[in-house]
Amino acid sequence: MLKGFFTAAGTLLIVVLILYLAYVCSKYIGRAGRIKGSSRYIRMIDQIAAGQDRTIAVIQTGTGYLLLGITATQITVLKELGEEDLREIEPPEGQKAEFADFRTVMDKIGKRKRSE
Numbered sequence: 001m002l003k004g005f006f007t008a009a010g011t012l013l014i015v016v017l018i019l020y021l022a023y024v025c026s027k028y029i030g031r032a033g034r035i036k037g038s039s040r041y042i043r044m045i046d047q048i049a050a051g052q053d054r055t056i057a058v059i060q061t062g063t064g065y066l067l068l069g070i071t072a073t074q075i076t077v078l079k080e081l082g083e084e085d086l087r088e089i090e091p092p093e094g095q096k097a098e099f100a101d102f103r104t105v106m107d108k109i110g111k112r113k114r115s116e
Contacts, residue, residue, distance in 0.1 A: 045086070058086070 045065065047057035055070040058081065065081035 041062060043060045045058040045060050047055050050056050053072040057068045057070055059066050059068060065086060066077055067079040067081055069076040069078050
């Protein structure tokens with residue numbers, strides 16, 4: 001009886017240790033990815049999804065800007081932009097430009113699923 005308890009407790013301890021190590025490793029890997037992704041010569045200005053695995057992005061390269069079409073297999077320069085081509089787009093009258101946090105989005109999805 002006591003041997004079974006120690007086996008279960010040991011197994012639980014190993015699982016908790018593995019989960020903790022996975023958390024710590026993912027935290028450090030995430031930091032390392034951000035450092036490698038930074039550049040002194042290129043900067044992402046803005047991007048928007050244009051479909052599944054398709055993105056349109058504006059990047060700054062030195063003194064110029066590029067409008068890029070990005071897919072899973074290819075990056076295409078759509079147009080070279082100047083400073084005068086960039087201006088912030090205002091939201092339609094009566095709408096606020098808001099970015100929802102993760103919890104809000106998940107709550108909306110949950111409510112939609114429950115109502116179906």
